[in-house]
Amino acid sequence: MRLTIAAVLLSFAAPAAALLAQAPGPAAPLPRDSAEDARLKQLFSDSDERGLKLDPMDAIYRGDLRYADRFGDYLTDIRDEQQRRGLEDDLATLARIDRAKLTPVDRVAYDVFRNEQTVGLRAFSPAILKIRRAMPIDHMNGLQTSYPDFASGKGAAPFKTLADYRNNLTRNAGYAAMYDRVIARFRTGMAQGIVLPKLIVRNMIEQFDNLLAEGVEGSTFYQPVAKFPAAIPAADQATLKAAYAAQIRDVINPAHRKIRDFLASEYLPKARDAVGLSAMPGGADYYAYRIESNTTLPLKPDDVHQLGLNEVARILREMEAQKAAVKFTGTLPDFFHNLRTDPRFQPKSAEEVRLGYEAIGRRIDLRVREQFSLVPKTRLEIRPVPEFRAKSAAAGSYDAGTPDGSRPGVFYYNTYDLPSRYLWGMETLYLHEAVPGHHFQVSLAQENTALPAFIRFGGNTAYVEGWALYTESLWRELGVETDPYQRMGGLNDEMLRAMRLVVDTGLHAKGWSRERAIDYMLANSPMPKTDATAEVERYIAMPGQALAYKIGQLTILRLKAQAKAALGARFDPRAFHAAVLDAGAMPMPVLERKIADWIAAQPRG
Structure with a gap:
């Protein structure tokens, strides 16, 4: 007997409280924070929340399950436009915040945010976006390389409650549906002469062949129901096993087969022999x-x-x-x-x-x-x-x-x-x-x-x-x-x-x-x-x-050498490493400025 996925999702409807985690909100104010610091932190929070709604899996990786019942509108024009507008709005709001009135910590965060949003916005310029849309996945970046592990019961997606299993079925359906959008974008690129190299296409075909070769009960996607936590009742376990098997057989594997056959029969003959971007229209600017x-x-x-x-x-x-x-x-x-x-x-x-x-x-x-x-x-x-x-x-x-x-x-x-x-x-x-x-x-x-x-x-x-x-x-x-x-x-x-x-x-x-x-x-x-x-x-x-x-390593080594030269016997590697790490990841120009300030602030012997 085949059980529809929709029936399973309805049968496991859970209280909203079981599906939601508390929204993170802006970072807590610190004693020296000014009104400008508060405005900056609210901007960061608003921008981050928008990003989590657009990337539900990113939220799950962070342990935030508020959007765990959705897959996300990956590879859609609507999503691209939402991201572009969000970046423009962020930069406009940031420009109205007086950096000079911020604490030293928040000045670093201000600089990081401005740099990242500015470079991020470049990705949505017409010339760059055209190329990005034409090549939606490859053998290193496509979700076929990461999503199966994410949904396997051993990755980031949790499998502790009935709601977790229900949410995963919903996400799996979204993942499978995404491949129709992948094919559509590849076809647009073919018409524009913007295509991937043949070797990348062959690698992707092999990846999909490997996923298809797993079958149903051997599938990575079946592993969450191969072993259940004790909290899942036996009757629900049986229902879930049937639902997962049906989804793999009737939804996921057909989607993998469709994209695999498209790549092999339609896209590969049009793919390019040359491997570098310089061989592609607009390649130099994209590089x-x-x-x-x-x-x-x-x-x-x-x-x-x-x-x-x-x-x-x-x-x-x-x-x-x-x-x-x-x-x-x-x-x-x-x-x-x-x-x-x-x-x-x-x-x-x-x-x-x-x-x-x-x-x-x-x-x-x-x-x-x-x-x-x-x-x-x-x-x-x-x-x-x-x-x-x-x-x-x-x-x-x-x-x-x-x-x-x-x-x-x-x-x-x-x-x-x-x-x-x-x-x-x-x-x-x-x-x-x-x-x-x-x-x-x-x-x-x-x-x-x-x-x-x-x-x-x-x-x-x-x-x-x-x-x-x-x-x-x-x-x-x-x-x-x-x-x-x-x-x-x-x-x-x-x-x-x-x-x-x-x-x-x-x-x-x-x-x-x-x-x-x-x-x-x-x-x-x-x-x-x-x-x-x-x-x-x-x-x-x-x-x-x-x-x-x-480039990053040489920058850090150069900054370390500068700190040693300036501080001499007062140089402490533990303090230097803390200065590099304690504010999180920074663009290289921001890191250079931070370490220069740190060196200047060290007590004189």
Whole structure:
């Protein structure tokens, strides 16, 4: 017997109080707040609330369930217009607030907000919006990469009450319906000559094939009903199982099949062979926008390219030193080959990888308070990447927890193609993704209730990824990478971010091919071809995003050097790290101004 989803939703109608969380409202006033501070905080609150209504899943990630019964109007013209008008209104309101009358903390927040809204508004200029609409999803950014895990019972969506299960069915229906809008936008792009590269389309087809291959009861979407909390009565469990199976069979899988077949039969023949934006109408201007939106700086592609070449040359010299330390007698490329192929560097099992990361975490925890006075309360868990997205996923990633501690932060490690997950790369990856990298920065911001919500839960790539890359430079202080091979892992990761400056600009501004980009990365690092291929295909799908890591890291390192020079023996790394972290993510110009003010405010010896 088939049970309709609508019947299930009606049967589980719950009291409104069970579905609503208290609206966050503006941040509480502080003792020194003026009337201008209050107006600013109200603006932040109003803007954030508008954003949560537009992005219900973002609210759920934050533990706010007020809009958990909806999916959101993703990829609609109405939504685009609402976002554009909201940004314009925010900037107009901000212009009426006197920055000089704000407290120092709120001046920083004012500057962050102005920068983010200004750059965000550029995304809705006609030329940029035209391209964004024509390419609605790709293999890195489409909801097919994240929503299944979100709704799996192991992701951000909660499954504690009947209302939670009911809301998930509603969101799943919205997710499936979204693919008709995806197809419509792709068709518009085809008519305009604005299409994705073929390799991205093939990657998406494979992703949808993987989701379809799961069937019904093996589907990621079925997992919430594979095991229930004790609070769900047995009769309701049976009803929910039938409803979830019916939805997967009759709604979700057909939507996946429809988009998959469209991509394979209609879109792929029209997709472009060239991989860079320079091969596409309006591509140069779009790349300029992507550079600034990711790095927070209006950098020129040629300047970024040269900076990358300089960094690559510097890191190669340090790699030569590690080669000499282990008495390897061949060339540096020979050493790279040895690191890729020697069985002693290859894990024997996924369990060995898990245990290795857990041991690294314990070692770093013993030393981390020597460098940090701010330590998050949010727990950290270590998990493997879900199988359905492992092939195209990075070697490691981080998923934020909730501020109330109900969901931990998660460090995901990838065991796809296990022989290529080298043991010498584990310590630096943990520093970056977990402690004191993403887990510290993201959790500390979320836990800081004195910050406005757009800073607590937002951020920019240059700061977020720049911080994580910067923490890799603390290997000596945190007692890791003491072995030359692990140090090579650290240099390999830094080399990756330096090569990104060269390769991303090469692909999108200088006409590089996918193969040239992969060959460049293999020639200048010991990274395996599996990783180099995934990285290059990521840059093709996400122009400019990969530039932000190194730009952000170099900015923080430069500010640290300035603080050391100015303060001398009075320099305390714990205080410096607190100054970088205590106001949440900032665009690079705002961070520079904040640290300059912090240095000037330090007591004289």
